Amino acid sequence: MKVLLISANTERLNMPTIPLGLACVAAAARRAGHDCSFLDLLQAGSPHDAVQSQISAFCPDVIGISVRNIDDQNMQNPRFLLDQTRTVVEACRATSSAPIVLGGAGYSLFPDAVLTYLQADYGVAGDGEEVFPALLDCLARQADPCGLSGVHKIGIPQALEPSFAVALDGLPSPDECLWAALDLSATDLWVPVQSRRGCPNDCSYCATFRIQGRRIRSRSPRAVVEYIARLAAQGFQQFYFVDNSFNIPEAHALELCEHLRALRPRVSWRCILYPHRVEGRLVRAMADAGCVEAALGFESGSAQVLAAMNKRFDATEVRDICRLLAAHGIRRMGFLLFGGPGETRESVEESLRFAQSLGLDQLRITIGIRIYPGTPLAQRAVAEGLIAPDDDLLRPRFYLAPGLEPWIHERITPGPVNVAQRKTSPGFFTKVP
16 A cells, blocks of 8 residues: 655754654555655655645545644644644645545644544554554455554544554654655754663653553564664664663663674764663763763652652653763763642752752743643542543643642742853742742
8 A cells, every 4th residue: 555654743843853753654564565755744845735735645445633733732833733743644635535544642642522522433542563564464454453452533432542552663663754855964953763662650640651661562672773874874873763762771781881882984873761770881881882961850859759659760760861861971960850749838949959069051941730541630620620520632731739829939930041051040940020
């Protein structure tokens, strides 16, 4: 079948977002014998015109659309990004009668609600590399794909739970179409690499388990670095491990570093660390292997707030890890997430003092926690009467502990804080008129 795959995201956020997941699905569809065309709307001047032009030229039998973000998670001025995707669906409908299949991280969080809102035909929740080719096979045979794991059909809310591929080495590497339009000279270009999927941490507000499952599933470190080596040979020099927790499990991370250290030409890379049980040998191995930045989602410096978030670390452990990273020349980016259960003005001030004491290279502050379905935070919000039990939460709803408004919005400027600001302004957390 002729399959047009569209990445609907047009938001650059902190850096260009590259549709890694859709490229993996494209590779799987090609391997199954399908003719695939790939369209990244972030690279398009006019998304509507780009979609209609591609459809007219390619005449697809099936159209797949990746939904990355539902909203921007900004409590004060939320932007509902799904409306942008709806214009993409409408452009497809105006030009083609091909069935439309949704997928992606944003879709997997709200499968039935997004399918209904966008008025597409089918959706694939969870990993798509195995299910999407099977769905294409069903459509080619005019068979019903609803018996496939994670496949949703509009108007039929009951769907089988998504299945998550266990053997990631059996899945193809991202299709080379992903790299064709990228500008090698762009200093903000960080090529995404995924060596693991799944997150067992169960933070109270996080819905990653709906996208990737709770079980950690890994590619072999050798295969990951061989993939990086192929891209490095094409001129790519900066890579970003998008694994939720690069350091879990530690043995996998150490082996990755061993292979990365031997790579020539040498590459630079970033990662995300879960700030718990990060030992000196791992940080040394990361630095030796080319790691230049680690993001630490510690979220708070208050013991009571960390406990309410179901974090497995404390402030002392975060401080020790920050010192280790600094000692090995690795930049540190931190995150504070204010407003969860148990948050008070005192705990906010405690967290601000803690973050300032760490000497971070950059700090990103978020006020208010986006509520996602199926999380303990959503259950608490229902119990407290903040949301209705039947709220699908597609439209962004936020949790902010009582007693913080309006004070917190006057006290703090959300967003990134650079190290230069920290050194020159002792009151850098305070909103400047």
